[in-house]
Amino acid sequence: MIAEINPGSGTRRSWLQRFHLDGMLLLALLATCAFGLVVLYSATGESQTMMQRQLLRLALAFGAMIVIAQVPPQLLYRWTPWLFGAGVALLAAVLMVGDIGKGAQRWLDLGFVRFQPSEMMKLAMPMMLAWYFADVRLPPGARRLLVAAVLLVIPILLIMRQPDLGTALLIGCAGFFVLFLAGLYWRLLFGLAAAGAACAPILWYFMHDYQRQRVITFLDPEQDPLGAGYHIIQSKIAIGSGGLYGKGWLNGTQSQLEFLPERSTDFIFAVLGEEFGLIGILLLLAVYSVIILRSVYISTQAQDTFTRLLGGSLALTFGVYALVNTGMVTGLLPVVGVPLPLISYGGTSMVTLMIGFGILMSIHTHRKLLTT
Amino acid sequence: MPHPLHTFKDSLLESRLFLGRSITAMIIAGLLIAALIARLAWLQVVAHEHFRTLSEDNRVKLQPIPPNRGLIYDRNGILLAENLPSFRLEIVPEQVHDMETTLAELGALVEIRDFDRERFHKIRTRMSRFEGVPLRFHLSDEEVARFAVNRHLFPGVDIRAGLSRNYPLGRHSAHAIGYVGRINEDDLTVIDTVNYRGTTHIGKVGVEKTYEDLLHGRVGHQQVETNAQGRILRVLSRQPPHAGSSLYLSLDARLQQATEAAFGDFNGSAVAIDPRSGEVLALVSLPGYDPNPFVNGIDYKDYKALNDDPDQPLFNRALRGQYPPGSTIKPFVALAGLEIGVTSTHTRTYCPGFYRLPGNDRKYRDWKRTGHGMVDLRTAIVESCDVYFYDLARSLGIDRLHDYLAPFGFGDRTGIDILGEQPGILPSSAWKRATKNAPWFPGETLISGIGQGFNLATPLQLAVATATLASYGEFHPPRVVHAIRTPDGTFAPQPAPPVRHIPIQQREHWDQVLAAMIEVVHGARGTARRIGTGIDYQIGGKTGTAQVFGLKQEEEYDAETIAEKLRDHALFIAYAPAHEPHIAVAVVVENGGSGGAVGAPIARQILDRYFEDNPL
Numbered sequence: 001m002i003a004e005i006n007p008g009s010g011t012r013r014s015w016l017q018r019f020h021l022d023g024m025l026l027l028a029l030l031a032t033c034a035f036g037l038v039v040l041y042s043a044t045g046e047s048q049t050m051m052q053r054q055l056l057r058l059a060l061a062f063g064a065m066i067v068i069a070q071v072p073p074q075l076l077y078r079w080t081p082w083l084f085g086a087g088v089a090l091l092a093a094v095l096m097v098g099d100i101g102k103g104a105q106r107w108l109d110l111g112f113v114r115f116q117p118s119e120m121m122k123l124a125m126p127m128m129l130a131w132y133f134a135d136v137r138l139p140p141g142a143r144r145l146l147v148a149a150v151l152l153v154i155p156i157l158l159i160m161r162q163p164d165l166g167t168a169l170l171i172g173c174a175g176f177f178v179l180f181l182a183g184l185y186w187r188l189l190f191g192l193a194a195a196g197a198a199c200a201p202i203l204w205y206f207m208h209d210y211q212r213q214r215v216i217t218f219l220d221p222e223q224d225p226l227g228a229g230y231h232i233i234q235s236k237i238a239i240g241s242g243g244l245y246g247k248g249w250l251n252g253t254q255s256q257l258e259f260l261p262e263r264s265t266d267f268i269f270a271v272l273g274e275e276f277g278l279i280g281i282l283l284l285l286a287v288y289s290v291i292i293l294r295s296v297y298i299s300t301q302a303q304d305t306f307t308r309l310l311g312g313s314l315a316l317t318f319g320v321y322a323l324v325n326t327g328m329v330t331g332l333l334p335v336v337g338v339p340l341p342l343i344s345y346g347g348t349s350m351v352t353l354m355i356g357f358g359i360l361m362s363i364h365t366h367r368k369l370l371t372t
Numbered sequence: 373m374p375h376p377l378h379t380f381k382d383s384l385l386e387s388r389l390f391l392g393r394s395i396t397a398m399i400i401a402g403l404l405i406a407a408l409i410a411r412l413a414w415l416q417v418v419a420h421e422h423f424r425t426l427s428e429d430n431r432v433k434l435q436p437i438p439p440n441r442g443l444i445y446d447r448n449g450i451l452l453a454e455n456l457p458s459f460r461l462e463i464v465p466e467q468v469h470d471m472e473t474t475l476a477e478l479g480a481l482v483e484i485r486d487f488d489r490e491r492f493h494k495i496r497t498r499m500s501r502f503e504g505v506p507l508r509f510h511l512s513d514e515e516v517a518r519f520a521v522n523r524h525l526f527p528g529v530d531i532r533a534g535l536s537r538n539y540p541l542g543r544h545s546a547h548a549i550g551y552v553g554r555i556n557e558d559d560l561t562v563i564d565t566v567n568y569r570g571t572t573h574i575g576k577v578g579v580e581k582t583y584e585d586l587l588h589g590r591v592g593h594q595q596v597e598t599n600a601q602g603r604i605l606r607v608l609s610r611q612p613p614h615a616g617s618s619l620y621l622s623l624d625a626r627l628q629q630a631t632e633a634a635f636g637d638f639n640g641s642a643v644a645i646d647p648r649s650g651e652v653l654a655l656v657s658l659p660g661y662d663p664n665p666f667v668n669g670i671d672y673k674d675y676k677a678l679n680d681d682p683d684q685p686l687f688n689r690a691l692r693g694q695y696p697p698g699s700t701i702k703p704f705v706a707l708a709g710l711e712i713g714v715t716s717t718h719t720r721t722y723c724p725g726f727y728r729l730p731g732n733d734r735k736y737r738d739w740k741r742t743g744h745g746m747v748d749l750r751t752a753i754v755e756s757c758d759v760y761f762y763d764l765a766r767s768l769g770i771d772r773l774h775d776y777l778a779p780f781g782f783g784d785r786t787g788i789d790i791l792g793e794q795p796g797i798l799p800s801s802a803w804k805r806a807t808k809n810a811p812w813f814p815g816e817t818l819i820s821g822i823g824q825g826f827n828l829a830t831p832l833q834l835a836v837a838t839a840t841l842a843s844y845g846e847f848h849p850p851r852v853v854h855a856i857r858t859p860d861g862t863f864a865p866q867p868a869p870p871v872r873h874i875p876i877q878q879r880e881h882w883d884q885v886l887a888a889m890i891e892v893v894h895g896a897r898g899t900a901r902r903i904g905t906g907i908d909y910q911i912g913g914k915t916g917t918a919q920v921f922g923l924k925q926e927e928e929y930d931a932e933t934i935a936e937k938l939r940d941h942a943l944f945i946a947y948a949p950a951h952e953p954h955i956a957v958a959v960v961v962e963n964g965g966s967g968g969a970v971g972a973p974i975a976r977q978i979l980d981r982y983f984e985d986n987p988l
Contacts, residue, residue: 137382138386138389139389177397180393180397181390181393181394181397183389183390183393234430236415236423237423237426237427237430238427239412239415239416239423240415240416240419240420240422240423240424240426240427241420241423241424241426241427242416243416243417243420243424244416244417244420253427253430253431254427254430257430257431257597257598257599257600257605258599258600259430259431259599259600273412273415273416277416278412278413278416278417281412281416282409285405285408285409289405292398292401293398296394296397296398299390299394300387300390300391300394305386308386308387308390309390312390312393312394312397316397316401319401323401323404323405323408326408327408330408330411330412330415331411332407332408332411
């Protein structure tokens with residue numbers, strides 16, 4: 001007989017269990033967001049309106065997470081092909097009729113709401129690949145891998161055409177992690193890496209000028225210290241001048257005197273580094289680690305291939321978010337528009353992320369146990 | 373969950389595969405996080421000092437505080453150059469995305485002429501993108517208010533309060549004190565750029581240029597905290613600037629204006645000097661011009677109009693106008709003859725109205741066709757007999773004449789403390805060989821004796837020479853600044869340059885020449901007798917007429933029929949009171965015709981004004 005997992009007795013179910021929430025994950029997420037709000041308050045120059053908007057977004061994101069946590073994974077499994085198909089269709093539509101914002105064509109105006117289909121694809125991609133591998137023997141065979149590669153590449157190409165390199169990269173990662181966790185052969189992996197390196201010059205050829213400039217700037221930010229290199233130089237100064245203990249909350253000269261650009265969005269990590277020092281950064285990395293480890297743990301406890309692969313991919317993608325942003329702000333990676341997860345000011349990616357955690361919670365709390 | 377029966381899934385195997393892959397991923401993630409932490413440790417611990425310095429450099433800026441420029445007063449404390457508060461509109465190009473649109477929109481609020489735009493773009497090329505470039509100067513109160521209301525619409529555009537040089541007397545003082553203008557590339561090569569950080573203007577001509585170092589002062593500095601837009605948030609420390617010193621000129625603004633008024637519609641120049649000290653009391657060049665538009669850059673059209681004006685208002689005739697001294701040189705030639713000993717007061721010469729060199733047909737004419745008859749030295753000066761001086765010059769020879777006149781300041785710059793004066797010409801055989809590579813001809817000596825030919829002198833030189841003659845050979849180099857007031861209020865008289873003494877053979881010779889000059893004005897036959905009446909002090913003087921173009925041998929000079937531009941220049945030199953001179957004057961009236969009829973009355977008015985303000 002199959003029954004839902006119920007560690008406590010049937011009558012004393014906690015409210016966490018009743019709402020299908022995972023305590024440790026929820027706590028880590030709340031801690032991160034709270035810390036993020038503290039940093040954001042400083043980064044926005046103590047702007048009340050921006051704080052209110054961010055709080056509203058957080059409420060919305062947590063609300064979305066709780067709602068999704070109630071949806072059993074079986075239902076998600078059934079929706080997956082439709083979701084993915086709709087996502088690809090919308091991406092195609094965006095290229096044809098989408099709104100242009102900040103030089104790229106990313107938004108779709110549905111009349112009542114402006115919508116970014118690439119965000120939806122961040123979830124639809126790992127769901128689709130996990131769905132595709134759900135009922136096959138792993139590691140997958142060559143034919144399956146080929147089909148999976150096609151499924152992976154089509155949305156990525158559509159998003160790169162917008163152009164939105166950062167999102168394409170993250171979605172590529174999400175899909176790749178499914179393949180990786182599904183047991184993609186190591187030699188195939190290294191082969192692909194070698195092929196990718198060989199293709200780099202071709203990729204360079206297809207890049208937009210601003211994307212090439214970013215790579216050049218990454219390699220040598222000092223060549224244009226007041227232009228393209230300005231962001232990264234000021235960001236390094238902010239973090240470096242913060243030292244071990246930081247300059248103190250609201251006391252970062254780089255951010256408060258507006259030397260640091262994009263300080264409430266993509267470069268908020270530099271504000272954190274300047275005002276809270278290395279100690280503050282380690283604290284954030286610790287909470288992030290808790291979130292990732294807990295998510296991976298949840299995935300290893302999952303009972304079927306779909307939830308396992310999906311959960312694992314969501315967990316690792318979150319890690320990529322954090323590493324790409326921190327790597328970019330510290331000058332280890334080229335500047336790509338990836339926000340610091342759960343902390344940067346802005347809504348869309350936050351809601352997507354929290355829906356991902358909602359899925360993870362759903363996976364964990366809808367497990368069935370074989371009773372003796 | 374669907375578990376299709378046709379697949380052979382091994383749950384346990386897959387679970388272990390997944391676990392393995394998850395652990396691999398976590399190890400890779402751990403390595404990446406370690407790399408990130410290593411990077412952070414480098415930034416925040418190892419290189420912390422480096423980045424802390426960079427962050428301070430970002431925040432703290434050393435800002436120059438330009439000193440206030442010294443003021444300029446006349447000898448009676450009348451303000452000649454002041455600093456007026458003025459509002460200017462500045463644009464930081466770096467912060468403006470679309471300059472043309474911004475300029476067009478600003479044009480709706482404040483008046484922006486084409487000239488302002490041109491100047492703006494010109495200045496812009498010399499400055500960094502982060503500095504404010506002035507677009508408009510001297511905004512009216514209304515313009516300031518209109519912009520202030522709309523300021524939020526114009527990032528990078530702001531109103532700056534500052535001091536702007538102003539010359540209250542306008543055209544009445546331009547040639548003496550000059551003006552300041554914006555520092556240009558040429559200026560940058562000669563100034564101490566550290567001391568001029570923050571300074572926008574520099575003396576371009578006149579006293580403003582000569583005394584630039586004193587007037588400018590020393591730059592101050594302040595450490596300020598700025599934000600990324602360069603807006604100052606607070607001052608951290610401050611080292612105040614040292615304001616420039618103020619100058620007290622020997623010039624008398626009232627005398628200056630009376631002199632200009634005396635000229636009426638004539639162009640020309642007059643210089644008045646105190647023979648006792650060399651102090652310049654008046655320095656007039658007409659027409660004048662208003663120096664104020666030059667301060668912040670004059671409109672090209674206005675400048676062209678000034679430059680193309682046939683009357684040449686920008687030309688400083690007092691220092692740079694070189695005129696034939698004409699008969700005004702005669703007292704000096706006479707003194708040369710007496711002191712060198714080639715003539716005496718008793719020597720008489722017959723004047724038939726012309727002079728001929730032996731063995732030469734050419735007639736050197738006297739201005740009086742009928743001749744003066746028998747003339748001695750006194751009569752020759754009083755009636756300005758040319759023939760007497762042709763003969764005297766021939767006796768002296770050009771080189772002795774040159775050597776005697778040179779110490780009076782002819783043929784060389786007087787050394788006045790205003791830059792740009794011309795040396796004039798005092799010819800000699802050596803001079804002609806050097807400049808014209810030609811031998812000296814005896815006929816040239818004759819016309820040199822009456823101040824024609826190669827002879828050229830500036831009005832300033834004539835005034836200095838007159839002062840030297842009137843003071844029995846005391847040559848005081850002329851100067852316009854006689855005292856300096858430092859910013860702390862202490863007065864310091866400007867040290868007088870050393871006096872040179874012309875050796876006197878017999879004081880009597882000087883007495884006789886000076887007596888003849890008194891008779892020019894006060895004698896019954898003096899060429900300037902018309903100014904010798906109704907006067908309670910004595911004037912010594914000498915008239916002169918400088919030919920603008922040469923007359924042919926038998927041609928008549930008829931002032932009425934000759935175009936005004938070709939009419940002779942009227943000259944007059946004078947000093948008073950005759951026996952204890954306080955003032956020496958040289959007047960050059962361009963195309964005035966006769967020195968006695970036009971030049972002398974102007975000099976009389978200058979002297980009258982002087983003695984009215986400075987009673988004996």
